[in-house]
Amino acid sequence: MxxxxxxxxxxxxxxxxxxxxxxxxxxxxxxxxxxxxxxxxxxxxxxxxxxxxxxxxxxxxxxxxxxxxxxxxxxxxxxxxxxxxxxxxxxxxxxxxxxxxxxxxxxxxxxxxxxxxxxxxWFDLKENNNDEGNQFSFFGYRNNDIDRRLYINKNWKGGCSFHKGWMVVIESVTRGNGCNYEVFPSYPVFLYIPHSYADFIDDFKREAxxxxxxxxxxxxxxx
Structure with missing residues (x-):
């Protein structure tokens, strides 16, 4: 292709x-x-x-x-x-x-x-997913502390170290309140999983x- x-x-x-x-x-x-x-x-x-x-x-x-x-x-x-x-x-x-x-x-x-x-x-993007934290959204998930856009996530039950997904655009984060994997000196940051299936963001993320x-x-x- x-x-x-x-x-x-x-x-x-x-x-x-x-x-x-x-x-x-x-x-x-x-x-x-x-x-x-x-x-x-x-x-x-x-x-x-x-x-x-x-x-x-x-x-x-x-x-x-x-x-x-x-x-x-x-x-x-x-x-x-x-x-x-x-x-x-x-x-x-x-x-x-x-x-x-x-x-x-x-x-x-x-x-x-x-x-x-x-x-x-990512071969598993189309699989049924009812896990807590399931996200596939252009506007993503945002509150006063975090700002995750173009967010494709499979699970976040259990806390930051258990967040599993495919990609996310981090627009900003309030230091001390976001997950460690989304704290950077400047933004936006484009995070992705480098292999062909959803995996733990904290362990396997890469930055485009x-x-x-x-x-x-x-x-x-x-x-």
Whole structure:
């Protein structure tokens, strides 16, 4: 399967990244003090029209960009004819995790659900899960102390050391009140399990440096 390794197209003031029918619509860097949720949901932002830095659509975290890249198509989701959505995590330019979702009849956030999963490097994402702490949510789990987004978790019964899941975007944490695995000097942090099934976050987590979302749609570039 081919992932986001295609040409960057900055011609005519438009900055986009495409591979075949796939087009990147969002790209976030870790630890850049920019909320993934806030920048993704910020209506009216059209990074493809306003930025000329190719690093903004790079899959390598060493390629710097002052913003989280946001394509204007996110504001036109329902009319864009979205067929599939792909979320990818990269570390130093290497793909470390991915999920492909069915995008038909979804909104710009509802595509991120267990029922929409088509394929993934995690083979057990589609398994029935009634454990305490079961989460599969774009907006995730948030209170005054913790802020976990794009949160796919299997279990949290028993406390932090028993948290088992697949991935989570940590937007912030109140020191002393979050779990040890989510305390970092800066945010956001993209955590993932490196093998093909859910496992204990505290023991096996890895950190990606780029989060990318791309789509196959009929009207990505419609004005």
């Amino acid at each position: 081919t992932f986001l390794l295609g040409d960057i197209s900055p011609a005519g003031g438009i900055l986009e990244r495409k591979v075949g029918d796939w087009q990147m619509i969002y790209r976030a860097s870790s630890r850049n003090d920019q909320s993934v949720i806030k920048t993704y949901m910020e209506q009216g932002v059209a990074s493809e029209q306003n930025e000329t830095n190719a690093g903004c659509v790079s899959i390598n975290g060493r390629d710097k960009c002052k913003i989280n890249y946001r394509h204007s198509m996110i504001d036109r989701w329902e009319s864009a004819g979205v067929r599939k959505v792909r979320l990818e995590l990269y570390k130093e330019g290497e793909l470390v995790a991915h999920i492909v979702f069915n995008g038909k009849s979804t909104t710009s956030t509802s595509w991120f659900s267990q029922e929409n999963v088509i394929s993934s490097n 440096d780029v989060l990318a979302i791309s789509v196959i749609a009929t009207q990505v570039n419609a004005l």
